[in-house]
Amino acid sequence: MVLKLVGAPVSTCTRRVATVLVEKKVPFEFIPIDMSKGEHKAASFVSNQPFGQVPYIDDDGFILYESRAIGRYLCDKYPDQGAKLVPALNDVKGRALFEQAASNEYQNFDPLAYRACFEMIFKKRRGLTPDPAVFEQLITALAAKLEAYEIILGKQKYLAGDEITLADLFHIPYATTLALAGTDIMSKQGPNVTRWYKELSERPSWVAVKDGVQSMSSY
Amino acid sequence: MVLKLYSAPEARAGHGVVALVLAEKQIPFELVLIDQSAKQHKTPEYLGKQPWGQVPYIDDDGFVLYESRAIARYLAEKYADQGTPLLPPPSDLQKKALFEQAASIEFANFHPLAFKLILEKVVKMMNGQPVDEVAVAGYIAELSSNLKIYDEILGKQKYVAGDELTLADLFHLSYAPSLAPFGIDVMTTAGLNVTRWWNDLLSRSAWVELQAQGIRGTSP
Numbered sequence: 001m002v003l004k005l006v007g008a009p010v011s012t013c014t015r016r017v018a019t020v021l022v023e024k025k026v027p028f029e030f031i032p033i034d035m036s037k038g039e040h041k042a043a044s045f046v047s048n049q050p051f052g053q054v055p056y057i058d059d060d061g062f063i064l065y066e067s068r069a070i071g072r073y074l075c076d077k078y079p080d081q082g083a084k085l086v087p088a089l090n091d092v093k094g095r096a097l098f099e100q101a102a103s104n105e106y107q108n109f110d111p112l113a114y115r116a117c118f119e120m121i122f123k124k125r126r127g128l129t130p131d132p133a134v135f136e137q138l139i140t141a142l143a144a145k146l147e148a149y150e151i152i153l154g155k156q157k158y159l160a161g162d163e164i165t166l167a168d169l170f171h172i173p174y175a176t177t178l179a180l181a182g183t184d185i186m187s188k189q190g191p192n193v194t195r196w197y198k199e200l201s202e203r204p205s206w207v208a209v210k211d212g213v214q215s216m217s218s219y
Numbered sequence: 220m221v222l223k224l225y226s227a228p229e230a231r232a233g234h235g236v237v238a239l240v241l242a243e244k245q246i247p248f249e250l251v252l253i254d255q256s257a258k259q260h261k262t263p264e265y266l267g268k269q270p271w272g273q274v275p276y277i278d279d280d281g282f283v284l285y286e287s288r289a290i291a292r293y294l295a296e297k298y299a300d301q302g303t304p305l306l307p308p309p310s311d312l313q314k315k316a317l318f319e320q321a322a323s324i325e326f327a328n329f330h331p332l333a334f335k336l337i338l339e340k341v342v343k344m345m346n347g348q349p350v351d352e353v354a355v356a357g358y359i360a361e362l363s364s365n366l367k368i369y370d371e372i373l374g375k376q377k378y379v380a381g382d383e384l385t386l387a388d389l390f391h392l393s394y395a396p397s398l399a400p401f402g403i404d405v406m407t408t409a410g411l412n413v414t415r416w417w418n419d420l421l422s423r424s425a426w427v428e429l430q431a432q433g434i435r436g437t438s439p
Contacts (some may be wrong), residue, residue: 049370050368050372051324051365051368060318062313064316064317064320065320066319066320066323066324066327067323068319068323069319069320069322069323070316072316072319073312073315073316073319076312076316077312080292089309092293092296092297093282093293095292095293095296096282096284096289096292096296098292098364099283099286099288099289099292099293100284100285100286100289101426102289103286103287103288103289104271104286106326106327107286107326111331143272148270148271150269151270174270178388
């Protein structure tokens with residue numbers, strides 16, 4: 001049975017998973033959830049994703065949520081198909097450096113990027129007033145974090161080494177949403193971050209899903 | 220050459236979890252003390268190894284690694300066959316995926332709130348600064364709400380990733396153990412299953428010993 005991706009078409013986390021599905025050339029059926037109608041809090045949804053968050057997958061009866069866990073599962077299940085996005089299982093040091101980069105993403109990038117996008121974009125959608133001063137503080141803090149990215153990406157092509165991994169791809173949804181929030185920080189930090197960000201934002205798998213996830217039956 | 224842990228000596232935060240994994244896996248190590256009050260983690264030499272200026276990092280015979288969860292995973296994988304098993308077998312795709320799901324829940328739905336409570340309540344109280352009790356109440360409410368979902372999950376399985384202990388459980392020990400001593404009892408009032416699980420983790424002998432003695436290198 002074809003894999004089902006249950007999520008919202010332009011949700012950052014749903015698109016994060018969709019990018020990996022496309023990279024790994026995994027056919028999937030997209031089942032859209034209308035969050036404005038609270039469908040993610042309905043009993044039928046919460047029975048699969050108890051936190052009421054999008055997305056989750058149903059892989060022939062195997063339910064999995066958390067977009068980064070889903071991305072890793074797809075790479076483990078389809079190691080020889082599509083792009084190679086994680087180091088081999090027996091490459092203990094390579095995997096450690098991947099985990100280090102993946103940890104940087106959710107510790108040093110995501111919290112600030114998410115809150116900046118929340119302040120200027122998501123608040124408006126909920127009828128709240130954005131605070132530009134808070135946004136500026138968050139961007140300043142993010143710029144400080146990106147200084148380390150600039151150093152790392154001056155020594156190697158991607159965050160875990162010279163090959164692209166999930167750790168790079170996981171950044172894309174919030175990194176690109178920052179532009180919509182009103183900052184060009186990703187293209188202003190320095191030449192290395194700019195080069196890396198440009199490549200990620202133009203990655204075909206992201207381009208295929210960025211304007212809205214749709215079912216993909218073949219590649 | 221024996222593994223070196225560059226860390227503060229208190230068994231808490233990310234370095235506390237790394238020390239716990241070293242103990243659980245019976246891995247010999249040398250502790251290189253980093254005095255954060257003296258800004259030793261911000262020197263050019265330190266930043267050359269850990270570009271964010273954060274503790275800890277390890278040097279495993281020349282292999283340098285930082286980010287406590289990455290270090291924990293590396294140690295658990297490298298020493299899979301010794302000490303307490305802390306990862307599912309890599310060949311079991313679904314168990315591995317459920318471990319990753321639990322690890323992701325920890326840093327997405329648990330850690331940010333536990334950390335904010337530490338900063339707003341614990342650190343400020345320790346420094347004699349005024350606490351924003353409204354913010355604290357908000358964080359407690361949100362964490363409690365998430366822990367009710369943990370309670371449902373832990374009613375069906377013993378640990379967060381399944382019926383076996385994994386790193387995903389241990390990752391929760393980086394900040395939350397400091398809450399109860401400062402009057403925040405959310406970890407034992409969210410539900411019976413969470414309480415059972417939390418007390419189980421806190422009573423692990425390796426953790427108890429670390430809390431009593433702090434982080435100490437093993438004798439050569």
